[in-house]
Structure formats: C-alpha cells, structure tokens
Amino acid sequence: xxxxxxxxxxxxxxxxxxxxxxxxxxxxxxxxxxxxxxxxxxxxxxxxxxxxxxxxxxxxxxxxxxxxxxxxxxxxxxxxxxxxxxxxxxxxxxxxxxxxxxxxxxxxxxxxxxxxxxxxxxxxxxxxxxxxxxxxxxxxxxxxxxxxxxxxxxxxxxxxxxxxxxxxxxxxxx
Numbered sequence: 001x002x003x004x005x006x007x008x009x010x011x012x013x014x015x016x017x018x019x020x021x022x023x024x025x026x027x028x029x030x031x032x033x034x035x036x037x038x039x040x041x042x043x044x045x046x047x048x049x050x051x052x053x054x055x056x057x058x059x060x061x062x063x064x065x066x067x068x069x070x071x072x073x074x075x076x077x078x079x080x081x082x083x084x085x086x087x088x089x090x091x092x093x094x095x096x097x098x099x100x101x102x103x104x105x106x107x108x109x110x111x112x113x114x115x116x117x118x119x120x121x122x123x124x125x126x127x128x129x130x131x132x133x134x135x136x137x138x139x140x141x142x143x144x145x146x147x148x149x150x151x152x153x154x155x156x157x158x159x160x161x162x163x164x165x166x167x168x169x170x171x172x173x174x
Contacts, residue, residue, distance in 0.1 A: 030058055095149070102146045109137045 033054050041047040113134040120131035 033058070098145070099149050102142065102149060105137055105142055106146065109139060109142070 034051065037047060037050045037054060041050050113136060116134045120134075124131050
C-alpha cells in the first residue's frame with residue numbers, strides 16, 4: 001500500500017484538490033510503523049512480536065473507527081426517521097420546495113427572461129424607447145443543484161416502482 005487514507009487526507013488538505021495524487025506518494029501509517037519496527041528492533045523474534053502487536057493494534061483501531069461510523073449512521077437514521085414521522089409539513093417538504101425554486105428559476109432563465117427581452121425590444125422599437133435587459137440568473141450555481149435534485153427524483157421513482165411507501169405519515173392528507 002503506497003499511499004493511505006491519512007496520506008490522501010493530508011494531501012487533499014495541503015493541495016486543495018489533487019489530494020489523491022499527493023496522498024498516493026505519502027506512506028500510510030501502517031507502512032510507516034512497519035518501517036520503524038524494522039529499523040528500531042534488530043532482534044528477529046522481537047521484531048516479529050512487535051509487528052504482530054502492531055497489526056493487532058491497527059486492527060483494533062480500524063474496528064473502533066468502523067464502530068464509531070456505524071454508531072453515527074445509526075444516530076443519523078434515528079434523526080431522519082423522527083423528522084419523516086413528524087407533523088411539520090415544511091420539514092417533510094423542504095426537498096420539493098427546493099425543486100420548485102429550481103423549476104421557477106429555470107423557467108425564468110430560459111423562458112421568461114428571453115421572451116421579456118424580445119418583447120421589450122419590439123415594443124421599444126415601436127415606441128422609440130429602450131427597456132433594460134432582464135437580469136439573468138447565475139446558472140453555474142443553479143445547474144448543479146438541479147442535477148442533484150433530478151438524481152434524487154430518479155432514485156425516488158425507482159423506490160416507488162419497487163414498492164417502497166412514502167415517508168409521509170399516514171392520515172396527513174385526509
């Protein structure tokens with residue numbers, strides 16, 4: 001293992017984007033510890049024992065990290081479930097709200113603003129006045145959000161086709 005997770009994290013933090021390339025060049029904690037054991041423990045039997053203890057310690061650390069991540073995921077799932085079962089209509093509708101905002105923004109950007117500019121130009125020529133150009137939205141910021149929402153929508157469509165029920169509590173729309 002030439003690089004490692006720690007090397008990738010450090011490389012990403014240092015370089016701000018080419019982390020995996022730099023991280024691959026940095027040795028992992030395991031590789032560094034093995035090199036230290038090889039250089040600091042000359043006796044072959046003691047070295048083998050130290051390497052065994054090192055492997056056990058690293059395995060225990062990995063198990064502890066996985067357990068912490070699993071506990072965090074379990075806690076987040078409990079929060080998600082409580083939010084989904086709540087009666088607060090806005091918290092269960094935030095994703096559709098963002099979807100509507102995105103749909104309105106796209107409608108304005110690609111339909112309303114061009115038609116307003118075109119119509120303003122025609123009326124302006126007829127009346128001998130000039131109308132300001134309608135403002136344009138920053139689509140570079142908007143499009144990634146729309147793409148992400150469409151991806152989530154496709155996932156939900158697959159869930160519905162698979163028979164997964166809605167997260168909405170029963171009896172909310174009576």
